[in-house]
Amino acid sequence: xxxxxxxxxxxxxxxxxxxxxxxxxxxxxxxxxxxxxxxxxxxxxxxxxxxxxxxxxxxxxxxxxxxxxxxxxxxxxxxxxxxxxxxxxxxxxxxxxxxxxxxxxxxxxxxxxxxxxxxxxxxxxxxxxxxxxxxxxxxxxxxxxxxxxxxxxxxxxxxxxxxxxxxxxxxxxxxxxxxxxxxxxxxxxxxxxxxxxxxxxxxxxxxxxxxxxxxxxxxxxxxxxxxxxxxxxxxxxxxxxxxxxxxxxxx
Amino acid sequence: xxxxxxxxxxxxxxxxxxxxxxxxxxxxxxxxxxxxxxxxxxxxxxxxxxxxxxxxxxxxxxxxxxxxxxxxxxxxxxxxxxxxxxxxxxxxxxxxxxxxxxxxxxxxxxxxxxxxxxxxxxxxxxxxxxxxxxxxxxxxxxxxxxxxxxxxxxxxxxxxxxxxxxxxxxxxxxxxxxxxxxxxxxxxxxxxxxxxxxxxxxxxxxxxxxxxxxxxxxxxxxxxxxxxxxxxxxxxxxxxxxxxxxxxxxxxxxxxxxxxxxxxxxxxxxxxxxxxxxxxxxxxxxxxxxxxxxxxxxxxxxxxxxxxxxxxxxxxxxxxxxxxxxxxxxxxxxxxxxxxxxxxxxxxxxxxxxxxxxxxxxxxxxxxxxxxxx
Ligand SMILES: Nc1ncnc2c1ncn2[C@@H]1O[C@H](COP(=O)(O)OP(=O)(O)OP(=O)(O)O)[C@@H](O)[C@H]1O
Ligand SMILES: [Mg+2]
Numbered sequence: 001x002x003x004x005x006x007x008x009x010x011x012x013x014x015x016x017x018x019x020x021x022x023x024x025x026x027x028x029x030x031x032x033x034x035x036x037x038x039x040x041x042x043x044x045x046x047x048x049x050x051x052x053x054x055x056x057x058x059x060x061x062x063x064x065x066x067x068x069x070x071x072x073x074x075x076x077x078x079x080x081x082x083x084x085x086x087x088x089x090x091x092x093x094x095x096x097x098x099x100x101x102x103x104x105x106x107x108x109x110x111x112x113x114x115x116x117x118x119x120x121x122x123x124x125x126x127x128x129x130x131x132x133x134x135x136x137x138x139x140x141x142x143x144x145x146x147x148x149x150x151x152x153x154x155x156x157x158x159x160x161x162x163x164x165x166x167x168x169x170x171x172x173x174x175x176x177x178x179x180x181x182x183x184x185x186x187x188x189x190x191x192x193x194x195x196x197x198x199x200x201x202x203x204x205x206x207x208x209x210x211x212x213x214x215x216x217x218x219x220x221x222x223x224x225x226x227x228x229x230x231x232x233x234x235x236x237x238x239x240x241x242x243x244x245x246x247x248x249x250x251x
Numbered sequence: 252x253x254x255x256x257x258x259x260x261x262x263x264x265x266x267x268x269x270x271x272x273x274x275x276x277x278x279x280x281x282x283x284x285x286x287x288x289x290x291x292x293x294x295x296x297x298x299x300x301x302x303x304x305x306x307x308x309x310x311x312x313x314x315x316x317x318x319x320x321x322x323x324x325x326x327x328x329x330x331x332x333x334x335x336x337x338x339x340x341x342x343x344x345x346x347x348x349x350x351x352x353x354x355x356x357x358x359x360x361x362x363x364x365x366x367x368x369x370x371x372x373x374x375x376x377x378x379x380x381x382x383x384x385x386x387x388x389x390x391x392x393x394x395x396x397x398x399x400x401x402x403x404x405x406x407x408x409x410x411x412x413x414x415x416x417x418x419x420x421x422x423x424x425x426x427x428x429x430x431x432x433x434x435x436x437x438x439x440x441x442x443x444x445x446x447x448x449x450x451x452x453x454x455x456x457x458x459x460x461x462x463x464x465x466x467x468x469x470x471x472x473x474x475x476x477x478x479x480x481x482x483x484x485x486x487x488x489x490x491x492x493x494x495x496x497x498x499x500x501x502x503x504x505x506x507x508x509x510x511x512x513x514x515x516x517x518x519x520x521x522x523x524x525x526x527x528x529x530x531x532x533x534x535x536x537x538x539x540x541x542x543x544x545x546x547x548x549x550x551x552x553x554x555x556x557x558x559x560x561x562x563x564x565x566x567x568x569x570x571x572x573x574x575x576x577x578x579x580x581x582x583x584x585x586x587x588x589x590x591x592x593x594x595x596x597x598x599x600x601x602x603x604x605x606x607x608x609x610x611x612x613x614x615x616x617x618x619x620x621x622x623x624x625x
């Protein structure tokens with residue numbers, strides 16, 4: 001579904017990715033982890049075509065992004081939903097208008113249909129009724145994440161990109177988010193690519209995980225990856241927090 | 252394959268046949284057809300999904316909420332599903348868990364003209380107070396900074412002089428030159444009727460030095476830098492950068508506003524001098540090539556026409572206008588809250604109001620100078 005080959009990303013002299021390979025199959029939940037500043041968000045932006053890679057190729061649904069014309073691009077955009085690390089809701093629109101933005105553009109202008117779909121999206125992400133009239137600046141951090149997810153789900157995409165969806169959520173909401181994601185994943189045949197630092201989320205939801213180290217990616221099932229001798233991976237998977245998270249999912 | 256929805260039956264047994272495209276992209280069409288369902292239903296309703304193609308969550312949700320609305324007092328309608336989509340239960344749970352929207356807050360819209368007037372006056376009053384507080388804090392910080400030059404943040408000041416002053420030299424020069432050529436040209440057309448060509452020199456010199464040099468410069472700077480101040484500070488407001496500064500114990504007025512005001516107070520007089528020079532050059536060139544007035548005569552006439560005060564009366568206005576422009580821009584920037592639209596609105600307002608204030612101040616000063624006899 002997603003195939004990245006030999007990706008090189010540079011900002012001036014700073015090399016972020018150096019021959020990174022990544023592959024995501026249909027129907028899986030793929031987690032991307034790595035230290036702060038290792039280029040997870042940059043990788044996501046590259047896959048989405050928001051940043052041009054310096055070298056290497058990116059394919060979505062088996063097609064390279066470069067060869068698409070405007071029509072094909074619009075068709076592709078409707079197949080995936082994205083949440084950005086900081087929400088990126090349009091600040092001058094209410095939550096409801098944010099959710100309706102892609103719907104209005106690609107689906108329908110009927111007010112009842114828009115209202116119905118808005119309510120559905122807000123219900124799915126667990127935003128209480130009444131939130132839809134608020135402006136992004138009036139939301140808490142966690143509510144912003146949910147509203148962004150609601151907007152990403154509006155077109156009922158088959159592929160979901162999430163940049164740190166549980167960061168800033170309280171543990172109970174984060175756990176509820178994991179369940180929601182698993183549920184949507186199983187019921188809606190979703191493929192999910194998720195950047196996360198949250199070990200609980202990682203072990204609970206991700207079938208495979210890719211770690212960005214030294215500009216390259218090492219991927220595998222979480223438990224298999226935990227055996228990798230690289231010091232960062234060892235520290236990540238066997239630190240005090242990791243142990244607790246692993247024990248929980250074992251038991 | 253169009254989506255379809257057919258209700259059959261009567262009395263107590265109903266059958267709802269769902270067919271065709273029920274995917275997410277058919278949402279609009281399906282919601283339209285839901286309107287045809289009767290407002291209330293009772294008895295047993297069987298939804299037959301066997302012929303619905305790839306039902307998406309959106310359309311199924313729309314149907315469920317519609318059926319829920321047709322059955323307000325629960326129990327009157329029993330709903331069965333045949334070949335239900337896999338996510339039906341999930342959506343049913345979701346719908347049941349979702350409470351009714353809370354009644355909206357009492358509306359504050361109406362209340363008659365008196366109430367509207369009251370609210371408006373209150374808002375104006377608050378605005379005046381806010382503005383007074385801003386000016387007061389700015390003056391306090393300014394006096395503190397002037398008495399303790401170390402707090403002046405020289406590097407920031409230099410940057411603003413560079414950005415608002417030096418970078419504006421080309422455009423200010425060009426416009427001052429062109430406008431004075433136009434004024435001299437039109438003046439010459441009239442004066443020639445009286446054979447008084449030479450007075451073109453008086454005309455351009457006095458107009459440029461007293462009014463046009465400083466006024467044109469101020470208007471250009473208001474458009475260039477007043478908007479920049481509002482936008483820069485406004486974006487910082489949106490990103491909570493100003494809050495972060497306050498939380499760090501730093502005063503945004505001292506850090507952001509005062510350097511801009513002082514920078515412009517330095518830059519605008521310098522730009523005015525340049526505009527004056529370019530304006531005189533424009534007048535001189537026109538006089539030379541169009542009216543064939545020799546350079547020497549032009550310079551002599553210039554000496555006779557202007558007193559030193561002509562130049563100073565123009566220049567003295569520059570720092571006053573600078574304060575007006577910079578303070579308006581910064582103040583509007585500090586008012587930005589919450590959204591990108593506000594940023595646009597207040598940036599526009601900053602430019603419009605600073606130009607208005609500059610012209611108003613110019614009129615007041617003109618009267619004042621006449622009274623003072625300069
Ligand atoms: N527009 C940009 N210009 C220059 N450098 C950039 C830009 N965007 C990102 N970088 C650099 O690329 C590197 C990777 O950034 P990225 O945002 O992908 O980190 P990340 O892995 O998502 O980290 P985090 O977990 O903190 O979100 C960082 O060193 C960052 O400084
Ligand atoms: Mg990131």
